[in-house]
Amino acid sequence: MKMRYDVVVLGGGAAGMGAVKGAKDLDASVLLIEREPFTGGVLNQCIHTGFGLQVFKMELTGPEYHEFYRNKIGKFDALYETMVLNIDFDENKIKAMNSEGIHEIEYGALVLATGARERPFEALRVPGTRPAGIFTAGLAQKFVNLENHLPGHRAVIIGSGDIGMIMARRLFLEGVKIEGVYEIMPYPGGLTRNVAQCLEDFNIPLHLSTSVVKIHGKRRLEGVTVAKFENNSPVEGSERFIECDTLVASVGLIPENDLVKGKIEIGPDEGIFVDDLMRTNYENVFACGNNVCIHDLVDFTTTEGEVAGRNAAMVAKRESLPPRAGIIIAGSGIRILSIHYTTATEPFKLYVRVDKPMEIATVNVNDKPVKAAVNARPSEMIELTLNPQKIDLKGKIIVSAKGVKK
């Protein structure tokens, strides 16, 4: 089947839904292409709270956020259970496949909202056996929350990312013995709030500077050996064996951009480089959400999506958008930037992550302090509002962070 739409959005999760709304708000014709039979992506399995504070001014669970936002959008055209096979950025055409056959879709503008995937535990190269019983946190979450199955009865959680801690609580409440959460860094990988309400609340031990060095069990997991870590290496003599039948790994999210590699500008962290209009290196291709940069809060992926969708609609309707005028570079103390170029036209939100914990982090833009963050951690994004009226956002813009003791 052949189709043409003003705006095509790839991915119907929190960011993609924002893009659909943004484009619809400007009366563009919109098509959503989604690989699952439903929208919402990972929201459908995130039954915990922490969503909606910005978008709805309420604290909601993932499924509520999804349903409420879906109702906000209204009707739109969508191809579900459809996989994009390739994108021709020169011809503005997408080839997609589903049970009805091959579809060729022409777009005026495209929004990439393909989210992220979890780093599999196997990628860590931990020696030992390869038994059943090893799950990424997201897979364990899917089994528990959507399929009504427990992954096992005695679990260790590797990685103290948010989803790891949330799953520790979830499994605990379902009667699974949680031996502990093991974090290789000397600080937690997720929000402080989650350390409190997922681990401390239930006396689930959090072992920092500790990670797994061996897997045991031929067919099903029988235990893990953990050790203390210093400078990313295990400390000899610190090994201890922990009996368990389940390993839940929350060891990182990776932006999912396999489809566009080689054409769309992507950074070393695998996230797409966009400007403050959420535009990629192609004039009519935009990106939003976790495939740009891994976010802490879902609300920001949706608002980013709305910006991307609106701008995509404008381009599709042949309105010209301002060109790039500046490039943002991560200076010392900063590991992640959500945006890499500016048009220096309107104020915009930039999200950054520091590269190590800082008691007080002073974030500077070209040596001018713009924000102070207390207890700054790599796991908690810092939001900056950059206003071209107040700072020069043309040319080279270096964002750096300096740690100051209290």
Place this chain on the structure above:
Amino acid sequence: MREIQMTCIICPVGCTLKVTLDDDGKFLSVKGNRCPKGEIYAKDEVTDPKRVLTSSVKVINGKMPLVSVKTDRSIPKRLIGEAMKVIKSAHVEAPVKVEDIIIENFLNTGANLIATRSVEKTKK
């Protein structure tokens, strides 16, 4: 008088709260909260800590086996064990609509256990 530290869990910001208690452990004052909810949280936390509980309830004849649920306001943390027992033995008949009350006045807390998503009925 003494000061204790805690993380407010009311919203994802997670303000670090410094709470001053009197010699009997009663709440005196709090600082570090970016909004008034933090003060309420700190007060509750030293008297009778409360939490919003999220979980799943079995669905009969639904397109999904479970419906995700939450307490529509926080309930005493000490009741969570009891709450899970009730949730595990509860069930609801499809169709379920988001925000439907699954159990009213859950454990006499004044909070309702509500559905956080809609689940359609199976076609059979």
Place this chain on the structure above:
Amino acid sequence: MRIAIIGAGVVGSLIARELTKYEAEIEIFEKYPDVGWGVTKANSGVIHAGYDDEPGTVRSKYCTHGNSLYTKLSYELGFPIKRTGSLVAAFDDEEVKVLEKLLDYGKKNGVEGLKILDKYESLEKEPNLSKMVIASLWAPSTGIIGPWEVAQAAIENAIDNGAKIHLSTEVKGIKKTNKKVLIEVDDRDYEFDFVVNASGLWADVLAESAGVKVTPLHPRKGEYILLDQSDLVRTVVFPVPSKAGKGILVLPTIHNTTLLGPTSEDLPPDWRDRNETTAEGIRKIIENTKKLVPSINLSKSIRTFAGLRPENDLKDFVVVKEENMVNVVATRSPGLTSAPAMAEDIANWIVGLRSLKLNKNFNPYRKPIPRPYEMEDEEKEKLIRENPAFGRVICRCNKVTEGEVIEAIKRGARTLDGVKLRTTAMFGRCQGSFCTVNIMKIIKRETGMDFEDIEKNLPSSKVVDGVLR
């Protein structure tokens, strides 16, 4: 004429298939729940050119010929093969001398197209090779395959041509009687006229049980790292071989990934299921492969694994042919490459001995599972029209469709690994974190198994454990 084949690895399955070309009752006994799960499952997947084997060894007899048989075999059995060619890289004059020795072996073994390349020719063939290389031995006939795919295809074809297979059936012993041979399985004995023992890691034990003495085996472990990268090397890159073996390689796989390995560690004789990886092994792989290809980026690693090869002190195959039994022992490297030649040779032995007639109904062709992702658009459309399940993608990383998963189940997959090894679902960069649930749903729907019954691979490797509500 009843013939039993013990072991449905690449050797046993090709022997079984070869024998179905003749009039005989063929029964295959496989101890694992699926075919090709032993030595066949975890090796480099390389079809070697044949220059490594000292002329006069048993392996030199089979390797080069086996290599040439793979072209027709891949066509008939419908599994992919890529003739990438290989380079043995030399970094000093001593190593260049070894290249010359290999060139000599190769010529004597009948290997075609061998050539020693200079530094610049080597780098032209393989741009990412270390710039410290001074020469390399180029072998155009080296290929890459998915080794378990050969076993799957050969078994399917053998069954199509009348063979029977007993899965999850471990042969405990073999007894020669007057004219017959008895296969001892847990609850009963089976009687055959002829038995072929191709049981890989336990071939010596089973041979002994039948009174055939062979040089004892011990397992030799090879650890690997898998990278999610398709453009690191174009050929199979070898270091110069040593006493330890062919060395730790850098090679492309038939599935568009890159494999680093194997190490080579001799294990105690009774460690025949000890295929765990080790910190030392992984470290060795990284150290050695970086010498060959300095630009290796380990952040692309998605998996590590280890395989066991059946090794003996002779460092050579042992094929004992008798009047009612053939024992194939020590199918170490280049066992995969040699398998078609061994199958041909052993079948000829049996056919000659027992004057077997040709099976006029033998169909050499086996249709592979259709793979829409690799088809042209028109072909895709046609397939999806006939069967919409081939349009619904289940594995996002490798674009595997529901139709392929269903077909894998139809062809015998009952476990996650069974589906994985027939479709490449769960093989890619997410290692199943996205598709596992959907694959289990399809297994449940097609077989009636509940989620709690489904195993990862071996018995007692259940994926989940218990229901919430």
